[in-house]
Amino acid sequence: MAPVTDGDTLLLHFISTRPDGEIFEDTRSGDPVQVTLGKNQINPLFEEALIGKEPGETVTVVLPPEEAYGKFRRKLVVTIKRKKLTLDHEPVPGEFIRVEVMGKPCMVTVVDVTEKSVTIDANHPLAGETITYTITVAAILPRAG
Structure with a gap:
């Protein structure tokens, strides 16, 4: 079979690992993910690494x-007065909740809860971390046409 080229539709398995080795995503126990290269469906660095690979081959990226989930931005950790929040339950540190930030709904992590305020973190939970992706080409699908 020909190697992966731009425009190919692939079936891929991903293993995503944090710097401490913790796996936070592993598709091997389920169906592979279908992506078409050149359609902005996956990180461009993944696409670049997959070009020339063949089914069964694995690459590590x-x-x-700054190329993964962004740098951790301290200014995205803010304390909000409880009276400014509309919550249907008592928030718990570590929980994800939906709040409005500058007029837009946003999923944030609860950092701290006091009687009068809630501290939230609007960074992505993986912001500031170097992430290792192990990507296996499960198959190259035939082109339509």
Whole structure:
């Protein structure tokens, strides 16, 4: 079979790992993910690494924070007065909740809860981390036409 080229539709398995080795995504226990190269469906660095590979081959891509989920931005950790929040339950540190930030709904992590305020973190939970992706080409699908 011919190797992967731009425009191919692939079936891929991903293993995503944090710097401490913790796996936070592993598609091997389920169906592979279908992506078409050149359609902005996956990180461009993944596409670049997959070109020339053949089914069964695996590549490892290490993304620094700025190429993965962004740098951790301290200004995205804010304390909000409880009276400004509309919550249907008592928030718990570590929980994801939906709040409005500058007029837009946003999923944030609860950092701290006091009687009068809630501290939230609007960074992506993986912001600031270098992430390692192990990507296996499960198959190259035939082109339509």
